[in-house]
Amino acid sequence: MDQPECTAGIIVIGDEILKGQTTDTNSHFLCTRLFSLGVRVKKVSIIGDDLDLIAKEVAEFSNKFTHVITSGGIGPTHDDLTFEGVARAFGEPLVPHPELIKLCQTFFGTDDLDSPKLKMAKIPQSSRLQYGISKTTGSKTKYPLVIVKNVYLFPGVPSILENAFVALEDLFKNDQAHFHTQELYVDRDEISIAGVLGEAEQLFLKRVVLGSYPDFNNSYYKVKLTLESESLEHVLELEKYLVKSLPEGSIVPYDPDPLLHSERVYSLLEKEDSPFVSSVAKAIEVIEESLNRYSLDEICVGFNGGKDCTAILHLYYAIAKKKYSNLNTKLKALYITSKSPFPEVEQFIQSSRDRYQLEMLHFDGRIQDSLSQMKKQYPEIKAVVMGTRKTDPWSAHLESFSMTDPDWPQYMRINPILDWSFRDVWEFLRSLCLPYCSLYDRGFTSLGSMNNTHPNPQLRYIDNRGIMRYKAAFLLADESEERNGRDRTI
Numbered sequence: 001m002d003q004p005e006c007t008a009g010i011i012v013i014g015d016e017i018l019k020g021q022t023t024d025t026n027s028h029f030l031c032t033r034l035f036s037l038g039v040r041v042k043k044v045s046i047i048g049d050d051l052d053l054i055a056k057e058v059a060e061f062s063n064k065f066t067h068v069i070t071s072g073g074i075g076p077t078h079d080d081l082t083f084e085g086v087a088r089a090f091g092e093p094l095v096p097h098p099e100l101i102k103l104c105q106t107f108f109g110t111d112d113l114d115s116p117k118l119k120m121a122k123i124p125q126s127s128r129l130q131y132g133i134s135k136t137t138g139s140k141t142k143y144p145l146v147i148v149k150n151v152y153l154f155p156g157v158p159s160i161l162e163n164a165f166v167a168l169e170d171l172f173k174n175d176q177a178h179f180h181t182q183e184l185y186v187d188r189d190e191i192s193i194a195g196v197l198g199e200a201e202q203l204f205l206k207r208v209v210l211g212s213y214p215d216f217n218n219s220y221y222k223v224k225l226t227l228e229s230e231s232l233e234h235v236l237e238l239e240k241y242l243v244k245s246l247p248e249g250s251i252v253p254y255d256p257d258p259l260l261h262s263e264r265v266y267s268l269l270e271k272e273d274s275p276f277v278s279s280v281a282k283a284i285e286v287i288e289e290s291l292n293r294y295s296l297d298e299i300c301v302g303f304n305g306g307k308d309c310t311a312i313l314h315l316y317y318a319i320a321k322k323k324y325s326n327l328n329t330k331l332k333a334l335y336i337t338s339k340s341p342f343p344e345v346e347q348f349i350q351s352s353r354d355r356y357q358l359e360m361l362h363f364d365g366r367i368q369d370s371l372s373q374m375k376k377q378y379p380e381i382k383a384v385v386m387g388t389r390k391t392d393p394w395s396a397h398l399e400s401f402s403m404t405d406p407d408w409p410q411y412m413r414i415n416p417i418l419d420w421s422f423r424d425v426w427e428f429l430r431s432l433c434l435p436y437c438s439l440y441d442r443g444f445t446s447l448g449s450m451n452n453t454h455p456n457p458q459l460r461y462i463d464n465r466g467i468m469r470y471k472a473a474f475l476l477a478d479e480s481e482e483r484n485g486r487d488r489t490i
Ligand SMILES: Cc1cc2nc3c(=O)[nH]c(=O)nc-3n(C[C@H](O)[C@H](O)[C@H](O)COP(=O)(O)OP(=O)(O)OC[C@H]3O[C@@H](n4cnc5c(N)ncnc54)[C@H](O)[C@@H]3O)c2cc1C
Pocket: 301, 302, 303, 304, 306, 308, 309, 334, 335, 336, 337, 338, 367, 371, 384, 385, 386, 387, 388, 389, 392, 393, 394, 403, 404, 405, 408, 411, 413
């Protein structure tokens, strides 16, 4: 039998979001969690701190959806109007709640009902208070959630909202429904597969929801398809249909979260013996040895956004995560800004910092001066893991562990990928689906600064509309041409 759908609406409240001063992450968080709980979010509304608007939106949402979740506007200041707005939506007065007064007393040391601190204790008359169970400690949460009819009033601070929601999520769990989701990644333009998708949509109408999401910045696929249904069987059936109907080879393997699966670095060693496998084995050995010699505090990764150190960073992360099974110190990365860096490179460095949660040791100027400065500012650092390869200029003599030259600030240079080829680097990055700087997809094969680096002429081609384009770096056939995009002076 068909159950009535379990739905939700989310109302995000706050002027700061509409002014662009704060990015709303709460609705994304809530949508993700609710989806996995079997609840269909039907609408997200973002409104300002406006009493009438809050009241109107809450009344409408409460009528339409099984659950309504509000975010924000329950603090102590004059512009926090959510309690009042919800009360107005249901034609109820605000009344001080004895339990909340007691809590405010404990937290703020006052029970003066006129104090702004007690504002949070005045809630709509029919409110219920619900404590959650912390999933980490197993104990009752300190502060209760206020619920009015089917409206759940969450605080707006993301970390608090997230913790509170997780502690209370059993309230929303829909046992009738469990969505089965499958993702397929397609390396074709959306236009060229639209026909097949349209036919699939018709054939599977109402049984599977088929979503198509183009991504113009991904190095591995162009369109992500989502197949979603309450029946696993139907999902698998549609998957089979798409595999059969889409152009051969257009569905590509893709790992959206290579950091979560960082142990795959070790799985590479299980492949059939090859120069690539030996290269990876050697790099792992060198980094493991470094982590025996130095603590995480004493090492940083030399990271300038290039492909080599992108590989290094991931190796270092994977190995550190394995060694310290609960990696709770931030890994350190050294970034010395070059003269006129590419914005694409800087953007990639930022996103890598966020992805790997790096502590960035950031310097400007000549490398030598920056290292002297690092000596003073971070005296604990003893070693730098680098993506240098023997084919780099002046690097043929280097070893896995080489101190800097005598006239340089003294650091241990750790060089795990000295013997890797250009192709090894790309096989590593691409087989793990690691994000890399977008310039490499536009024909750059070696990155310097903007005034000495161009796309590699070896990758140039004329497309079918007569426009000159560059193929991606990993397609470079002759690897001795790697530096063909760099001016000779460097
Ligand atoms: C920590 C460190 C120590 C060095 N010690 C010496 C030395 O003793 N003697 C000497 O002659 N030269 C030294 N250099 C300079 C180095 O040999 C190269 O000249 C320089 O890295 C540029 O080489 P490349 O063009 O091949 O760049 P890349 O191939 O981009 O550099 C190789 C690796 O160096 C690191 N790196 C490069 N640039 C940066 C940056 N801006 N910020 C952070 N990390 C970076 C990365 O790990 C990168 O993978 C050192 C550089 C660094 C970063």
